[in-house]
Amino acid sequence: MSTRTAVVTGASSGIGAATARRLAEAGFHVVLTARRAEKLDALAKELAADGRSVAVYALDVTDRAAVDAFAAGLDAYPPVHVLVNNAGGALGTDPVATADPADWRAMFEVNVLGVLNVTQALLPALSSSGDGTIVVLSSTAGLATYEGGGGYVAAKHGAHVIAETLRLELNGHPVRIIEIAPGMVKTDEFALTRFRGDASRAEAVYAGVAEPLTADDVADTVAWAVTRPAHVNVDLLVLRPRAQASNYKVHREQ
Structure with missing residues (x-):
């Protein structure tokens, strides 16, 4: 395909890094963004060694001025056709009664306002490309709740609503809105960050689960969705391992 640009937020590790690899393999010029420049540089070096087209931009999606400056600089690249809103995360598992409001605020800032900031900043370019795609990496937490997940669930419900509302508001415009909910x-890093570095608690999340999803499983799904013909929109795709029937029903082997 002709050169097209895909912007991936939160590309320094996990699903974001895996998605960047998949999109680079699909022929996109990939712009890697995240706060940790050193990790982005390492990924960019890896991709460039394989002959992929890549650029790096250290970016905090919660900083609107920085996001606007980033968007203004994209004129130097091929037309932006894809935005993958991947930056996000969870903090803590406290019940609503005792949760730290600072944790809720931090989760809302990155999972909701971060998506809003980057989407608003890049929407003109995506629309003018004539064939734009916005991907929101939400979560099954954005579709159903569970105890101890109130803050994260609320934030991911917000991301889900952004995708759902954008799809209505941009109907008739040349921009698809795809939501992938793993x-x-x-x-x-995801569980480790949530449990503030407590490796034993993080590992317990996956205890007995034979095959939880991997970052590459999700990245493969994102790449498949964005490379469908332009008239095909994947509104919402829920992705779970076979062992997981819902947010709270998971088969664990003894």
Whole structure:
């Protein structure tokens, strides 16, 4: 295909990094964004060694001024056709009664306002491309709740609503809105961050689950969705491992 640009937020690790690899393999010029520049540089070096077209931009999606400056600089690249809103995360598992409002605020900032910031900033370019795609990486937490997940669930419901509302508001415009909602995905950092570095608690999330999803499973799904013909929209795709029937029903082997 002719050169097209895909912007991936939260591309320094996990699903974001895996998605960047998949889109680069699909022929996109991939713009890697995240806060940790050193990890982005390492990924960019890896992709460039394989002959992939890649650029790096250190970016905090919660900083609107920085996001606007980033969007303004994209004129130097081929037309932006794809935005993958992947940056996000969870903090803590406290019940609503005792949860730290600062944790809720941080989760809302990145999972909701981060998606809003980057989407608003890049929407003109995506629309003018004549064939734009916005991907929102939400979560099954955005579709159903569970105890101890109130703050994260609320934030991911917000991301889900952004995708759902955009699809209505952009009907008739040349921009698709795709939401991918993964369930249990085992990555190096998600659970570890949620439990503030407690490796034993993080590992317990996946205990006995034979095959939780991997970052590459999700990335493969994202790449498939964005490379469908332009008239085909994947509104919402829920992705879970076979062992997981819902947010709270998971088969664990003894």
